[in-house]
Amino acid sequence: MLRPVVVGVDGSPESLAAADWAAGEALRRGLPLLLVHAWEGLPSDASSLPELEAPRHWARRILLGSMDRLHERHPQVRLGAEQIARPATDALVAAGAEGELLVLGSRAFSGLGGFMAGSVALTTVAHVTRPVILVRADRTAEDDHLPDGDGRPSTRTPYREVVVGVDTAHPCDELLAFALESAALRSAPLRVVHAWHVPYAQRAAVARMSAVARQAAELALEGMLRPWREKYPSVQIQERVEHARPSQLLLEASQGAGLLVVGRRVRPPGLGAHTGPVTHAVMHHVRCPVAVVPHE
Structure with missing residues (x-):
């Protein structure tokens, strides 16, 4: 059924x-x-x-x-x-x-x-065991598509890209599966965003670490996505790795997107339920629809 x-x-x-x-x-x-x-x-x-x-x-x-x-x-x-x-x-x-x-x-x-x-x-988002999508009151079907050649809203143009935020230290199959399926259904590209952040670091320290840290993050993301590229060959997957706070990077990356996909870790019974700081932030401030995918 x-x-x-x-x-x-x-x-x-x-x-x-x-x-x-x-x-x-x-x-x-x-x-x-x-x-x-x-x-x-x-x-x-x-x-x-x-x-x-x-x-x-x-x-x-x-x-x-x-x-x-x-x-x-x-x-x-x-x-x-x-x-x-x-x-x-x-x-x-x-x-x-x-x-x-x-x-x-x-x-x-x-x-x-x-x-x-x-x-x-x-x-509801904090307790539902299936993906939940939040949609703004002023969202229209035209907003899911790119503007036409004259810059006017249209439903006949290609879909806007799907954006997903990932953490290479905690790979999540449910999150990537939902994001890739959403992109495939729309024949839209998928932008995979990963933020690495050094809290409280001095500017000079960040500059010294940036090249090595960025390369490590890019390699980790490339390895994470390799099997998914094989599984969804029709989806154009674009990667973005930045030194930034995850919530700020997702807010920026989702501008102009048709859908933002983020995860929510399911807590064991008795510990309550919450969305997490990054998911909580994008739920409040991102303009496009936000999909929250629960995962272990």
Whole structure:
């Protein structure tokens, strides 16, 4: 049975943008799309209370309205919908675990060029066991493509590149597999970014170390990518190695990208869940969609 692309909808502009992006991704992957709306209803023995009719009506209207909109805009997508009477985070984590990936909307900062992930998105990302993609409220299909010859937005031009951040000291197959598959589905190049950073080092010390450290980092990255180049010969893989803080380098490298892919290490049960400082930073400030891939 095919795992669907799952998207959380609540009627907000950011969830509608996420639904549009998810529909495009479902088509690229040849998968169905499942819309999930969480409604914190009361137990079944209280379902006959008349005061619940209004919120129940609006909950259904949000889900049906989102379905009608997607049917009109993406008629080729196989659509399903599910309303879950649980808190939003619990509902999304449960639904996301059954999907190929989970897509969530994220609110744009006014005038700052980044976006912020609300508490629901942050908590969901930190707990879902499948890849999660965050999409800005103002994201359009044209934004995933390069501008045309006159510099105008278009959906007929090639896709923008996919960017992935890696750590050569901790190779991650899940991360590279998702990034390469995403690039292959788009016939887009993949830019693999690795940052090496010497904390608190003096400028002169960094200058002396830079040549040797850069060469070592480049060789390590080349070795990491060699088997993936053989597995995905159709994907043009470009490497970027810089002395920089990882979050800053990813913010810069993702400018003009169609998708940024980063990892999240899964913590053992009992230790809680978190996204990590680099992933947390890009989730808040990168303009393009951000895919967070959990891994061991």
